Each structure stands twice: as structure tokens, then as C-alpha cells.
Amino acid sequence: DTGVSQDPRHKITKRGQNVTFRCDPISEHNRLYWYRQTLGQGPEFLTYFQNEAQLEKSRLLSDRFSAERPKGSFSTLEIQRTEQGDSAMYLCASSPTGGGEKLFFGSGTQLSVL
Amino acid sequence: QQQVKQSPQSLIVQKGGISIINCAYENTAFDYFPWYQQFPGKGPALLIAIRPDVSEKKEGRFTISFNKSAKQFSLHIMDSQPGDSATYFCAASKPTGRRALTFGSGTRLQVQP
Numbered sequence: 001d002t003g004v005s006q007d008p009r010h011k012i013t014k015r016g017q018n019v020t021f022r023c024d025p026i027s028e029h030n031r032l033y034w035y036r037q038t039l040g041q042g043p044e045f046l047t048y049f050q051n052e053a054q055l056e057k058s059r060l061l062s063d064r065f066s067a068e069r070p071k072g073s074f075s076t077l078e079i080q081r082t083e084q085g086d087s088a089m090y091l092c093a094s095s096p097t098g099g100g101e102k103l104f105f106g107s108g109t110q111l112s113v114l
Numbered sequence: 115q116q117q118v119k120q121s122p123q124s125l126i127v128q129k130g131g132i133s134i135i136n137c138a139y140e141n142t143a144f145d146y147f148p149w150y151q152q153f154p155g156k157g158p159a160l161l162i163a164i165r166p167d168v169s170e171k172k173e174g175r176f177t178i179s180f181n182k183s184a185k186q187f188s189l190h191i192m193d194s195q196p197g198d199s200a201t202y203f204c205a206a207s208k209p210t211g212r213r214a215l216t217f218g219s220g221t222r223l224q225v226q227p
Contacts, residue, residue, distance in 0.1 A: 043217050093157070
């Protein structure tokens, strides 16, 4: 159990560019979540996967955001045409089916849009 | 709509003192109430959690007190230590398939030596 891994840890981009983040959950964890956390606030739910199926998306996830989890393993979160308001920490979490209440979070990807 | 309200925003406690953080929720469908601890540059980590069928749960120096009728719950940190200095988030989830957490806005705790 190496924990939830996220890459990159930091990303600086210019407004209008596309960015992609990767999350590797704990192996055999079926559930995967993406959250966004802005400075001084708690994490906000973005989207949820059960294996490879994306079962729910928050209204926070605009059309510029897309998430995938091919083969039910790692997941990617892509933001197209980034805006300054997208600057935040993007957190990934996973949990096992049957023990799904406890979420294991990664250390996040800090995105800065200039 | 802020479904989980947390207070205070920041807290300074002397070493050995008791730290108390409070949360109130609105949605009676919530049935799981965890507290997460977050250090700078790290993701949140589960500290302790409670269900509404009990009024208190204790794990080491950490205790959750739960008041179902008032829709409030609190975290007590006994014998607070400088290593406890972190941001604490209360959260809640509903018994739906996804079990996504709704977080409070956080309390920044500083324990002075």
C-alpha cells in the first residue's frame, strides 16, 4: 500500500492552455474521487468513478473539465482553456468498495494559472 | 448552500490544553461524520469518524461529540501538542452509492509550546 499518488505536484500554466493531471489510486480501490480545494476552504467534490464508470459529476465540473479512468485503474483530469479561477489544489481520493466511507487522499496537484 | 458549517476559523491553544472545534449540518440525510487533518502540502487524512447512533467516540486524545437533535458535532483534542498544529476539517456524507464527502471550511489550529 503505497498510498494515492498524484502527478505533477505543481503545475504553472498560462491562461488558455490545457493541463492534465494524473492520479494513481491505492491498488484494488474501486472508487475514485476528484476534489478541488481553494485556499482557506475545504475540498469540494468534482466527480466520482466506480471502476471505469464515471457515475457522478458536480455542477462545479464545467464543460472545460473532463475526467477519465480507463480500465478502472489510474485516472486523469483535464482542464481545457484554463482560466485564472481554475487555480486551486486538485485532490484525488480512493476507497475500496465495501469500505467506501473512508477516503484516502493523495497530496494533490497545485495548479496556478497565470 | 453551505451544508456543513465549521467554527472557529482559527484556534490558538497552549501545549497541554484542550482544542475544541465545532460543526453544524443541515441535511438530516447525512449519516457519517468524519474529521480530517491536513498538514501544509498534504492531502487530508482521516482522524476519527462517528455515526449518529452514538453520542461520543474516543480514539486516543481525539474525541467526537455528536448531538443529533441539534445537528451538531465537535472534535475535542485533549493534551494538545505542537505536532497537532494543522488544519482540521469536519465532513459529512449521505448513504448514497458514491459516499462523497461534504466538507466544512476548516479550522487552522496552532498549538503553542
